[in-house]
Amino acid sequence: MKKRLFKTFALVFFSAILLLNITSVNTFAxxxxxxxxxxxxxxxxxxxxxxxxxxxxxxxxxxxxxxxxxxxxxxxxxxxxxxxxxxxxxxxxxxxxxxxxxxxxxxxxxxxxxxxxxxxxxxxxxxxxxxxxxxxxxxxxxxxxxxxxxxxxxxxxxxxxxxxxxxxxxxxxxxxxxxxxxxxxxxxxxxxxxxxxxxxxxxxxxxxxxxxxxxxxxxxxxxxxxxxxxxxxxxxxxxxxxxxxxxxxxxxxxxxxxxxxxxxxxxxxxxxxxxxxxxxxKTEKIVTTGDKLDDYQIDDSTTIPLLADDDVYYTFNLANGENIDNINLSVTYENKDLSKTSIKKGETLFNASLLINGNKICDIKLDSGESRKYTAEVAVKNTVNSITNNKYFIPGVITGIILIIIIIIIILSIRKRKRRKRFLARRSYIRNKHNF
Missing domain, CATH: 3.40.710.10 (DD-peptidase/beta-lactamase superfamily)
Incomplete structure (x- = not known):
């Protein structure tokens, strides 16, 4: 009895598996x-x-x-x-x-x-x-x-x-x-x-x-x-x-x-x-206009968000297991120096390539997410920041201070010797004058 039940169960199980496989084949036939x-x-x-x-x-x-x-x-x-x-x-x-x-x-x-x-x-x-x-x-x-x-x-x-x-x-x-x-x-x-x-x-x-x-x-x-x-x-x-x-x-x-x-x-x-x-x-929208795709670093203290200029759709091959949950979006673009440029919000800054899992799928424009004015004040600030952020700045300052201290010591030493010399000369003069 148990063997018969086991055989029946096995027959139903394998029939179900076969039916599922046939259905799968027909679905994507x-x-x-x-x-x-x-x-x-x-x-x-x-x-x-x-x-x-x-x-x-x-x-x-x-x-x-x-x-x-x-x-x-x-x-x-x-x-x-x-x-x-x-x-x-x-x-x-x-x-x-x-x-x-x-x-x-x-x-x-x-x-x-x-x-x-x-x-x-x-x-x-x-x-x-x-x-x-x-x-x-x-x-x-x-x-x-x-x-x-x-x-x-x-x-x-x-x-x-x-x-x-x-x-x-x-x-x-x-x-x-x-x-x-x-x-x-x-x-x-x-x-x-x-x-x-x-x-x-x-x-x-x-x-x-x-x-x-x-x-x-x-x-x-x-x-x-x-x-x-x-x-x-x-x-x-x-x-x-x-x-x-x-x-x-x-x-x-x-x-x-x-x-x-x-x-x-x-x-x-x-x-x-x-x-x-x-x-x-299945085609789905993977980027919506205004999505932030990257940050552009103007200097150590200023970054500008880079926003998508348009919607982007991508067609996923479902039979190959592709879906929107297993993609990694990134952008590449030729870098350029905008540190001395005024930028308006919404202005296109870069022509970029949009990549999915490292593979290019289309070109896309990247717009500035913020405005930024380049003024004389900003120029001075950038210059100061550039100097102070330089890796040689602190050692240079320390070296400069040491040199100044050495120079001051030398000057003071020279002055002291001169005063000593004048003092000895004056004392000698007085002694000679009074026949000390």
Whole structure:
């Protein structure tokens, strides 16, 4: 009986251990990623969470329109009127059916651009902003370089296949990250559908733009509850592409996916990869603006607290056991002599490096926590302090006192001898005079 109970207990125990291990593996299991180029990054810190062929160039297809929207939002007002020219209605591929001579606002074109992925809307925006597709592409490439997307070359605003129209997963993630910081981009990209009340089709039918982002659409097989914004893309040459941002609690993750031949595999894997990112990484604020990071010693009697000029976030790799409780923060900076300088509270004193456990994670500015005026009085005080604090000062003073005493003794001795000599001379004179 006891043996049977022992065997039963052992079986339950080891089954529980096995179940816990399986659960742990599933929690941190890495999903199957169908895209050839992938880049997953934390939006706040820019830290890469996962990458695959992230610097290999691929055709972006309609994820190009993320940059087109950025340029439109930064160069125009949403209410700007755009008169449709001859070329945009002839654009190949997806469209909302704009016609020459019609007048749309920039906002209406952006709905068509981001929801329906309208190539006609893309070309209309390009001609309105820059006069031509070629000139607009220059603006796109300039902005890409500004964002650090240095392996990107845009040839058109829509993403239609064209020689040299290329980007990388890394570059596309940077562009998507930037776009997600624009509230109008997010608002428009999240809209389920938009009704063009003043622009029916030529046959009188209502015109709508519907959101085709599978992670944001309700009743989609790929609906993802943490999806925040994104843009799909597809051409025969480029295959499927996708750029998106997911937000869970205070964590934001950006993903870029290029050259996926399996649409179902792509959009199934995207949500799973975001979940993997949320489970394995945690971004927390490690420095708050105004935190004291060091003390700068001006002299032996004066120190100035050095304060953080900005908030700093850090992405912890939970799978590796990293957490905010086991870090040591420090700063390094090039020392300089400020002893003869007036300092204002809040003034930036140093460009420093912020280190975690001895490893640099970012640059940070250090501001003065106090004001300090350098006046003539301070200069005299510093001079006196400099002299008195010198290690040779006390021995020098003692030596000086001894020398003065010796000199005084010598002088007194000389004077005494002179007085003695004068006294003897006078006595001798008196004796001689009186014939003593």
């Amino acid at each position: 890495f999903p199957n990623i169908c895209s050839e180029g992938v880049y997953l990054m934390d939006a706040k810190t820019g830290q890469v969470l996962y990458e695959k062929n992230s610097d290999v160039q691929y055709m972006p297809a309609s994820t190009t329109k993320v940059m087109t929207a950025i340029i439109a939002l930064e160069k125009c007002n949403l209410t700007d009127q755009v008169t449709i020219g001859e070329n945009p209605p002839k654009a190949d591929g997806s469209s909302i059916g704009i016609e020459q001579g019609e007048v749309y606002t920039i906002e209406e074109l952006l709905y068509g651009l981001l929801l329906e992925s309208g190539n006609d809307c893309a070309e209309a925006i390009a001609e309105h902003v820059a006069g031509s597709i070629e000139e607009f592409a220059k603006l796109m490439n300039e902005k890409a370089k500004e964002l650090g997307s240095t392996n990107t070359s845009f040839k058109n605003p829509s993403g239609l296949t064209e020689d040299g129209h290329l980007t990388t997963a890394h570059d596309l993630a940077l562009i998507m990250r930037y776009a997600s910081q624009n509230p109008d981009f997010v608002r428009i990209s999240q809209t389920p559908s938009y009704f063009y009340e003043n622009h029916p089709y030529s046959n009188g039918n209502e015109k709508w733009a519907s959101n085709h982002n599978p992670l944001l659409k309700e009743n989609s097989a790929y609906t993802y509850k943490y999806a925040y914004t994104g843009k799909t893309g597809y051409t025969v040459a480029a295959n499927h592409s996708y750029a998106a941002v997911a937000v869970k609690d205070d964590q934001e993750i950006v993903g870029a996916f290029l050259n996926a031949t399996d649409k179902d595999g792509l959009y199934t894997g995207v949500g799973q990869l975001f979940d993997w990112g949320f489970e394995n990484f």
